[in-house]
Amino acid sequence: MAFSNLVTDLPVKGKTYKFYDLTALNDPRYEKLPISIRYLLEAAVRYCDDFHVKKADVETILNWEEMQTAQAEIPFKPARVILQDFTGVPAVVDLAAMRDAVQQMGADPAKINPVCPVDLVIDHSVQVDAYGSLDALAKNQAIEFERNKERFNFLKWGSKAFDNLLIVPPGSGIVHQVNLEYLARTVFADKDNILYPDSVVGTDSHTTMIDGCGVLGWGVGGIEAEAVMLGQPISMVIPEVVGYELTGTLPSVATSTDLVLTITKNLRDLGVVGKFVEFFGEGCASLSIADRATIANMCPEYGATVGFFPVDKRTIDYLHQTGREEEMITRTEAYLRANNLFVDYADPNFRPNYTTVLKLDLSTIVPCVSGPKRPHDRVDLDKLHKEFNEGLGAKISFKGFGLKPEEISKSVKISVDGHDTHLEHGSVVISAITSCTNTSNPSVMLAAGLVARKAIKAGLKVPSFVKTSLSPGSGVVTKYLEASGLLPDLQKLGYHIAGYGCMTCIGNSGPLHEAVSAAIEENNLVVSGVLSGNRNFEGRIHPLVRANYLASPPLVVVYGLAGNVNKDIFNEPIGHNEQGNAVYFKDIWPSRDEIAEFEEKYVMPQFFKEVYETVETGSPEWQQLETPQVKLYPWDKASTYIKKVPFFENMTKELPKQSDIQSAYVLLNLGDSVTTDHISPAGNISKTSPAARFLASKGLSPKDFNTYGARRGNDEIMARGTFANIRLVNKLASKVGPQTTHVPSGEELDIFDAAERYQKEGHSVIILAGKEYGCGSSRDWAAKGPFLQGVKAVIAESFERIHRSNLIGMGIVPLQFTQGQNADSLGLTGKEQYSIEIPETLKAGDILKVHVSNGNSFDVLCRFDTEVELTYYRHGGILQYMIRKLIQ
Structure with a gap:
């Protein structure tokens, strides 16, 4: 290795280790580097072989101050x-x-x-x-x-x-x-x-x-x-x-x-x-x-x-x-x-x-939440009720719900398990302590338990329409909640442990009570979810819950008790006890000192050891699973879960021929902040979707459909689930939902059906989009699905980093409107045909020309940002590149 001279001994308690001593570079630039850049430097030094990682790469990182704005490309091998x-x-x-x-x-x-x-x-x-x-x-x-x-x-x-x-x-x-x-x-x-x-x-x-x-x-x-x-x-x-x-x-x-x-x-x-x-x-x-x-x-x-x-x-x-x-x-x-x-x-x-x-x-810092549709839309807690109420009648947007004036004061009587109650806009129907963001943090988990204890002492109960759940991030959480005696308090309010997993935050929130679901659907209610998660995009948490707020675990419990986000949480009562006495936020909120005392006393190292000693063993059900001891997987053609992907069919050792995109139709014309949840939803499979029709054709009933997330091993279902989010807003559809116009016929179809028809007709398709296309969770099926639907390129105002990488990995061309331009400013309706020149001499960051069938043309920035990304594209995708490289 090029920097083997930096390898130094490190004696530690009688044992000698070796390491690449970066201080021995004797380069004053090292001490000025951010620590994160020093990590990149260490990996480059250790792997430097002047082939995969070159000395020039090491110099680029050392010279970070000069190179950080130069779009300089470096390799990084994670551990x-x-x-x-x-x-x-x-x-x-x-x-x-x-x-x-x-x-x-x-x-x-x-x-x-x-x-x-x-x-x-x-x-x-x-x-x-x-x-x-x-x-x-x-x-x-x-x-x-x-x-x-x-x-x-x-x-x-x-x-x-x-x-x-x-x-x-x-x-x-x-x-x-x-x-x-x-x-x-x-x-x-x-x-x-x-x-x-x-x-x-x-x-x-x-x-x-x-x-x-x-x-x-x-x-x-x-x-x-x-x-x-x-x-x-x-x-x-x-x-x-x-x-x-x-x-x-x-x-x-x-x-x-x-x-x-x-x-x-x-x-x-x-x-x-x-x-x-x-x-x-x-x-x-x-x-x-x-x-x-x-x-x-x-x-x-x-x-x-x-x-x-x-x-x-x-x-x-x-x-x-x-x-x-x-x-x-x-x-x-x-x-x-x-x-x-x-x-x-x-x-x-x-x-x-x-x-x-x-x-x-x-x-x-003051108490706050984020929502109702994006995790970065922060709201001070004392302003939430006002903002939610104003949003009800506001036009549909990241804050607005577009209700008519006569709908805003709607209240619906329902009966839930023998309890008569009523639902209205803002009713909290999901109250979930969930997600990695917060369940890893003992201070907020113990705070939630203390809120529950104080609420019970004050005589409060959670309304019957609220679906409560607790999903600890590991068994350690259960250990310290049990040791502190706070788990029974949470359970008394309905926050029983529902599972150890991502659950509500990923959209695995499960069904609402039938009476609750019916009231929401029949009365167009804007109900809410309050969860301690990190994502709240439209349609993600639950298809019927339009307003979702990210909050700390103790606030999840507070809003579970309050039963509605349309409430002045600091000045109105959280609720009333059986004697009719009002109970306020200050009555049930623990002090930081209280929380710290519990954390110091009950979060013990032995809990971590006990939980992780057997973590790789699994449950009896896991241990009983029997698998074939073979290197090649025996695919089951009847399986609706695991299917051999078609990406490598008819693949040869030679590179595929590169060509321009000719006379492509627009499959979708989208706006800003289209997330991977819109592109490839992970939640429940709608009974009226193309995926549902496919599963029904295989003899499955709706109760066995499971989720899109669980069926990611089957490309037939995932291709049909691409753009299947019921909250998708597509300018080529007459209403919100997973439909589009098949331009040649003018028919409005499910998006998969339209894509399938285009492919049968021999037409390529592209997508038009706004800012932040592909933001949200990193989902490879958000690129694989469009690939299987025949998408050749996406023209957007900007891309989320991981999603752009995934598109390239599947051979889809990411193109960016030039500064200040978008589909609307260019007068594009999405009903035209588009031809895109992709020259053999294409370089990273080139400007390409798009010709429109209406006689106009415009420039786009080709978002292959590095030579390596271009190489992947020329191979038809990153996996095809890896196969050819490994069999040389």
Whole structure:
């Protein structure tokens, strides 16, 4: 290796390790680099072979201050990959299909095998079917296995057929919390005792949560992650780094959730897409690792690549608290200190050179929520009722619901399990303590328990129409809630444990009570969900719940008790007890000191050890799964869950011929902030959808349809589920929903049916879109689905980072309107035909010409940002490139 002269011994308690000593570069630029950039530098130095990683790449990173705005491309090899099952199943399906393709081309299928550690946590399959009872957990886990046995069997096969693939079974917790508490290494020691920083890319956008404990990590597309598994470095543009200086301490009434929602808004306003954010300042020292992880988790919502907290003494304390081995902790601190990667946030002299610096005084944070349709739309808690009420009659937008004046005061009487009650606009029908963002944080989880205890003492109850659930991120949460005696208080209010998984935040909220559903649908009610999650896009949480607010776990309980978001939470009573006495917010809200006392007393290291000792064993149901001991997967043609993908059919060793896009029709004409939930929903399969018709043709009844997320291993269903979100707004459709106009005939069809007809007629299709196309969760099917529908290009005002990467990975061309232009400004209706010139000499960042059938033409920026991305495109996609590379 080019920098082997930097390898230095590091003695730690009688054992000698080795490491690449970056200080031995004797380069004054090193000490000025942000810590996150030093991590990129270390990986480049360690892997520098002047082939995959060149000395020039190392120099580019060292020269970060000059190169950060130059769009300079660098390679990065992360230490490991992490997956969850929604994205993990299609990744393993792809790998299995790649093995078949390699064998068909006469090469060894075993060449398709992860070369770096891959951890897959099954956490997205459990749904809130049962709730509000002690047996909810057992029932939901039993249903989860019944629904997903075939998927789980496939994943268990993968863990045996592929080396370096660890499966964490269902029921263990949420991927990011398990990563934080158990999987994260902080510093790796390889077989040669060489130490290096832990870094990870994951197929879930909230992989960034791990940045809270000093592990550099971010989300990538599933397709890109597969290439990393197979040894390919990530090609990335060296990022700008925003330094976010935190000062002061949080006031007693505020939580880390309030802090992160404020940070999310501030960074969204600044604009940090494609940038690193690195936190520093004495305020960081007052934040626990769980607090930092909460902030890092929401990184996709503020748009950055990472939200990084370098390792300090508090990180080391957290490793002790979570039961890591003493030897690992000792060598971790010794290595980081030796390489100047360890920080003291209280040291005013620690101030690397950042691109720009933002400041926040923690003492200014006030209680807040975000919503009703986007996670970065922060609302002060005392203004929520006013904003919601104004939004009811406002035109449909991110804040408005478009109700007629006569509809706004509507109230509907219903009976729920023998309790007479009424529903109105703002009624909280889902109150869920859920998601990795907050369930990893003992302070807010204990605060929720304390709110429940005080509410019970005050005589409050949760209204019967509220669907309550508690989804801990790991078994550790249950341990400390039990030890503190707060779990029974939560249960008395209906917050029984429903499962250990993502659940409500991913859209696995399960059905509402029939009377509630009927009242909403028949009366056009704008009801609400309040959840401690990180995503609240339209149609994601539940198709009938239009207003969804992200809140801290204690606020979830408060609003569950209040029963409506259209209430002045600080001045109106939360509710009344049986004696008719009013109970207010201040009566049930715990102080920060109370919460801290419980955390210090009941969050114990032994809980982490007890939970994670057996985490890889799984439940008896998991252990009983029997899988074939073969390297090539025996595909079952009758399966509606696992199917061999068609991406590699008829693939040859030679590159496919590149051609222009000729006379393409517009499949969809979309506006701003079209999310991956709009493109590839993960929730329930509508009974009237093309996917439902396909499943019915296979003899399945609606109760067995499961979700799109659970069926990501079957391309037939996922192609039909592409753009199937009932809240999709398409300018080529007469109403909101998953329809479009088939332009040649003028007929309005389901989007899949229109795409299928275009393909049969031999027509290519493209998509027109506005700003932030593909924002939200990292979903490879949001690119794979359009590919199977025949989409050749997307022309948008801007793209979300991961989704643009996924489009390229599937051979779809991402094109960007030039500054100040969009479909409307150019007078495009979407009913024209479009031809796009793609020259053989295409280079990254070229301007291309689009010719429209109405005689006009316009320029677009080709968003292949690097030469590597162009290479993937010329191969027809990243996986095709990997196959050809591995069989050379």
